[in-house]
């Protein structure tokens with residue numbers, strides 16, 4: 216264990232703090248990733264990339280800052296932004312899930328073509344995994360891509376596709392080898408959303424907005440080189456993306472940011488002039504969550520350290536999504552309780568405006584349940600933790616298949 | 621920068637665990653726990669043989685001068701095997717007490733004897749740590765009187781270190797005139813608490829050379845809290861491992877019960893709660909040596925969080941074993957009671973969280 220800051224690290228910390236002080240006025244409000252980045256967000260992203268506070272260790276030829284991988288630098292930057300309550304940049308499906316997937320298994324050409332514009336926020340991606348008949352059972356996907364004249368020809372339907380209504384591209388899991396077994400017949404394609412034959416129909420969610428969609432494919436043609444790895448390896452690639460999705464969904468820096476925001480709310484005097492932080496029962500609720508967030512953050516440092524050393528964290532990694540999303544929901548729950556009846560005010564501004572504090576927390580509180588379900592539900596995470604993490608036996612297959620599809 | 625254990629630490633951890641697993645068969649544990657003193661001369665000597673006595677004592681005083689993180693690994697291993705041996709107070713807090721408030725002469729005199737395993741100090745606070753029980757001590761004309769309950773590592777202790785409300789600490793010899801020691805067998809038969817009644821006892825040493833005695837006492841309490849957190853981590857991990865093993869072998873309805881999701885999810889929940897606790901305990905231990913501004917808050921948080929997680933794991937792991945879990949047969953209850961004990965000693969979670977709020981400047985003390 217060695218967490219000492221070198222001269223260089225201390226300088227970086229001072230530099231980041233000075234940056235935040237200087238520029239926090241032009242920063243967009245933290246969170247987001249559920250709307251197309253507007254000019255303010257894109258400007259902020261550009262500023263972060265220039266200073267190396269985003270995509271710090273992604274190579275320059277792919278559009279990153281090109282600094283050597285340094286765990287403590289990463290931690291210093293994340294910590295400074297989350298404590299200050301300032302946006303750390305865009306975290307969407309393209310940036311946090313597709314980019315690391317391409318960096319891991321993409322071709323040189325794919326990395327050069329997609330990584331730069333994606334991390335700048337110019338290209339927005341959506342994730343085409345779930346179908347009406349296959350959610351948790353993702354490998355049962357039926358959307359079909361047949362090869363014809365140097366193209367994949369895609370037919371089928373995806374559902375719950377977040378951001379599809381404004382996305383430029385989709386990473387799509389589909390069946391290219393129908394004669395192969397369930398898991399071996401899949402491929403992972405990169406599909407421009409403006410290709411003829413794609414139809415996106417928004418689905419309204421419990422937040423009252425339409426964050427996700429149904430996506431229909433009718434004879435959609437994509438060149439055969441728009442594939443990550445090769446035909447039949449889609450399940451492998453999809454799981455790499457899921458690995459990053461689960462780390463994103465359980466991100467402890469986001470939890471830290473929320474905790475700080477709630478603590479600040481609790482230091483505001485209420486109508487009677489007193490602060491909730493001075494009341495033992497409220498303070499204890501906050502402190503309990505602080506302890507849990509603390510455990511999550513230190514756990515994350517351990518995982519980053521293991522990752523840097525090429526050690527597979529196994530169980531340690533498998534628990535992150537379940538742990539983080541459940542904790543996120545409990546933080547949002549405390550925020551609603553702190554706001555009380557004044558926090559019931561609810562006027563979502565849609566995708567053009569900025570929501571007020573009460574509305575934002577109400578949306579987060581609901582959306583968190585979506586995050587508990589999406590990316591592999593809590594139950595699916597527990598199956599994985601139990602079976603892959605702890606070595607418990609799989610559920611036996613049902614002797615008689617259930618009806619329906 | 622590296623967040624993790626060194627190779628040496630891994631080695632130390634494995635050899636301590638190998639020793640404990642070899643020494644503490646369930647049969648032996650049962651026998652050693654029976655008297656409830658939390659002490660066995662053989663086991664104590666054995667632990668000395670692998671360097672536990674002088675773990676934190678500097679090399680110039682005959683120890684190995686290791687770090688608080690090494691001590692936390694040891695505490696975790698002792699918790700895992702529910703070892704009936706003095707540790708948190710006798711080998712960690714006592715050493716920390718001499719470091720933070722003992723003068724050079726006192727360190728010269730006592731640290732080598734701790735490292736040699738011949739002095740075993742039981743320790744308790746009047747006030748500071750938030751334990752329940754009597755805590756009324758006064759020092760008049762160099763003599764100590766009053767009552768102090770719940771001193772840790774009380775069984776077979778050679779000395780008692782009693783913290784006064786002002787943060788100074790008086791070292792007393794067991795059996796000195798005016799000292800009455802009542803050993804309380806605790807629900808955790810692997811560790812005992814001692815109650816002291818003192819009538820004008822002359823201390824053999826007074827640790828008072830810190831210019832901020834309360835802060836010095838706080839550091840000792842913090843070190844103890846980290847050790848108890850680590851102990852719970854070990855005990856809870858043991859219970860989870862055994863629950864998983866049992867779920868893989870017990871058959872009902874023609875299947876091993878671990879293939880039922882209800883059972884699998886209990887195990888997954890335990891693992892999800894427990895896994896981040898390792899890093900939390902490592903960090904808290906490391907902070908005691910290297911991050912003074914955070915040390916107190918993270919020690920309090922680790923103690924509180926492990927107490928909450930420990931309680932859940934203790935229940936769930938017992939439940940996974942069905943009726944068998946409730947019996948004495950498996951001995952799962954030794955770890956269960958270890959967790960019960962750790963939660964209350966040096967302040968329960970509410971108290972610890974309160975201390976964390978104070979340490980972070982959220983509220984006044």
Ligand SMILES: Cc1cc2nc3c(=O)[nH]c(=O)nc-3n(C[C@H](O)[C@H](O)[C@H](O)COP(=O)(O)OP(=O)(O)OC[C@H]3O[C@@H](n4cnc5c(N)ncnc54)[C@H](O)[C@@H]3O)c2cc1C
Nearest residue numbers: 342343344345350351375376377585588589590591592594
């Ligand atoms: C906010 C949100 C955003 C999303 N965004 C996207 C996106 O961008 N792209 C995309 O492709 N998908 C997306 N999804 C879909 C998401 O991945 C699926 O909803 C999820 O995988 C669950 O699938 P399902 O909805 O079909 O539920 P089902 O699979 O029908 O599950 C219903 C219930 O059954 C449980 N269950 C199912 N199988 C098991 C099992 N084997 N063991 C125990 N319990 C089980 C589940 O835990 C759940 O509680 C999103 C979902 C949400 C809520």
